[in-house]
Amino acid sequence: MEDREAKNMENSMGISSFPDHNFPIGFFDAPATTGGDGSFFDLLGLQSIFDVPPLPTPPPPPPLTTAPPPESSELSNPPATPNSSSISSSSTEAAAPAGEERVKGEGEDDREEEKKTMKGKKGQKRPREPRFAFMTKSEVDHLEDGYRWRKYGQKAVKNSPFPRSYYRCTSAMCGVKKRVERSSEDPTVVVTTYEGQHTHPSPVVPRGGGGGGGSLSAAAFTAGGGGFSLAPPLTRSKLEIPYFRNMTSAPSLDFDRFSVHRTSTAASPSSSMMRDYGLLQDLVPSEVMREET
DNA sequence: CGGTTTTGACCAGCGC
């Protein structure tokens, strides 16, 4: 009984449909590394978080049988990357009051679980890299954040039918690591945990270049190492401002430490639903980190 | 040809 891996890998989104449906989810705090395998975010109440009126049915299955023919461009690429996410913490209580997200900071209630391992010396070998959990509701697994990642491992997660993928930044000196995993109860939710800070600009230019494609939204949040300050009550209010009406040129927002690049999809042939959801789709960047041993 | 991915094995830390 142990492993049950359900292979859910890439979905087949084939052609039609925009697999880019993301919704805000909650961020969860990482449990203790070994030993503490208790409940992960499995018990999250993510869906409860959405209180946004315009997002009533996020689960619209991508299965649009019909495929928009004119989509020849890559813009509807499945692997596109939409993203919307939020953060919240609390592994036990996930019920976040809809309407407000909470960011967990190290200065807040962080539960110091420090235990051992610190043999006298502190810190030198174990750089405390902050762990940033990023939850995104997406049917697809490829969350394009604007960086190139190389998969260096995959392991099955206990208590989860889906495996966890380990990615590392392909940058030369960027030791940023990324962990991607799907919620066991909500396969529609993808949990991406970023570890480390990027020291190089995103290789992926925010401009698609070509034509049209729009896909993409990048969220760059970096968790400072060694202590950062918690961001004040970050509310989506700010995010609502940036509508993609014509801000294509300056999609960069800076939130205390994170920058959110929202490249909206320029004109898409099938903007039918996009328009409806597109507007409300934003992501709430937050930084949450957990110190590691 | 390069880069990336894939799978297995290995290691380390922690629990008991």
Add this chain to the structure above:
DNA sequence: GCGCTGGTCAAAACCG
């Protein structure tokens, strides 16, 4: 001391 899990590295395979 052993077991367990998580996490990482390595080699090979695969793709563009």
